[in-house]
Amino acid sequence: MNPALQIRDLVLAYGGITAVKGVSLDVPAGKTVCLVGANGAGKTSVMRAISGLVKAKAGSIRYFGDELTGRHPAGMAARGIAHVPEGRETFQRLSVEESLRMGGFRLPRAEFGHRRDAMFETFPRLKERRTQLSGLLSGGEQQMLAMARALISNPKLLLLDEPSMGLAPNIVDEVFQVIADLRQTDTTVLLVEQNALRALELADYAYVMETGSIVIEGEGRQLANDPRITTAYLGGEGDCL
Numbered sequence: 001m002n003p004a005l006q007i008r009d010l011v012l013a014y015g016g017i018t019a020v021k022g023v024s025l026d027v028p029a030g031k032t033v034c035l036v037g038a039n040g041a042g043k044t045s046v047m048r049a050i051s052g053l054v055k056a057k058a059g060s061i062r063y064f065g066d067e068l069t070g071r072h073p074a075g076m077a078a079r080g081i082a083h084v085p086e087g088r089e090t091f092q093r094l095s096v097e098e099s100l101r102m103g104g105f106r107l108p109r110a111e112f113g114h115r116r117d118a119m120f121e122t123f124p125r126l127k128e129r130r131t132q133l134s135g136l137l138s139g140g141e142q143q144m145l146a147m148a149r150a151l152i153s154n155p156k157l158l159l160l161d162e163p164s165m166g167l168a169p170n171i172v173d174e175v176f177q178v179i180a181d182l183r184q185t186d187t188t189v190l191l192v193e194q195n196a197l198r199a200l201e202l203a204d205y206a207y208v209m210e211t212g213s214i215v216i217e218g219e220g221r222q223l224a225n226d227p228r229i230t231t232a233y234l235g236g237e238g239d240c241l
């Protein structure tokens with residue numbers, strides 16, 4: 001079977017700066033794979049290239065066998081790819097319910113209601129705030145809304161970029177619980193996280209990026225205990241590589 005995502009020798013550049021220098025990675029269908037690494041390593045650029053937001057200079061990105069490079073970002077949702085970008089980007093002037101409607105606009109009415117209720121079950125805070133404007137939600141609630149808006153359409157591939165960034169510890173726990181629960185579903189997840197140790201603990205497989213290249217890869221739990229990774233955490237509570 002084709003992997004959900006198969007990236008080969010991907011090169012991404014901004015003007016004269018090569019941000020991603022020949023990255024290859026696989027995300028098997030139904031699995032959770034994480035991409036960790038220091039700030040500026042190129043993780044977000046890889047995510048944006050999958051969504052068509054950054055044009056590949058070289059290499060290929062295959063999604064269930066179909067080449068994605070050169071495709072327009074607007075077509076990604078129809079392919080079953082949902083991207084929750086870093087910084088969340090919620091629709092500030094829409095209510096929670098209206099935002100979910102935007103995420104599920106392809107769904108027939110009855111199915112939308114069913115999926116929305118499922119999202120309210122996963123994120124009970126959103127149910128309490130269903131009529132509130134997104135722009136007035138806390139950072140944690142906005143993250144939950146961004147994830148619910150992506151998940152409502154039941155995507156085949158979910159791209160999650162730094163979902164725990166800037167959130168209070170109890171909200172981080174909730175966000176990680178939702179990601180862990182996704183492992184029980186068919187949804188394939190590619191996760192970029194600054195909170196690398198927690199991401200590694202729940203990922204089936206992981207890649208570590210450094211200045212545009214993958215330098216280490218392996219099973220998530222194995223890497224969580226790998227001295228090459230853990231030494232990067234010595235000297236404090238910091239979770240960043």
Ligand SMILES: Nc1ncnc2c1ncn2[C@@H]1O[C@H](COP(=O)(O)OP(=O)(O)OP(=O)(O)O)[C@@H](O)[C@H]1O
Nearest residue numbers: 014017019037038039040041042043044045046086
């Ligand atoms: N739009 C852009 N224009 C120019 N350079 C960019 C742009 N976006 C990213 N870069 C550069 O590309 C490199 C990789 O950035 P990227 O955001 O992909 O890394 P990252 O690993 O996601 O880092 P972070 O954790 O800080 O988001 C960095 O050197 C960054 O400065």
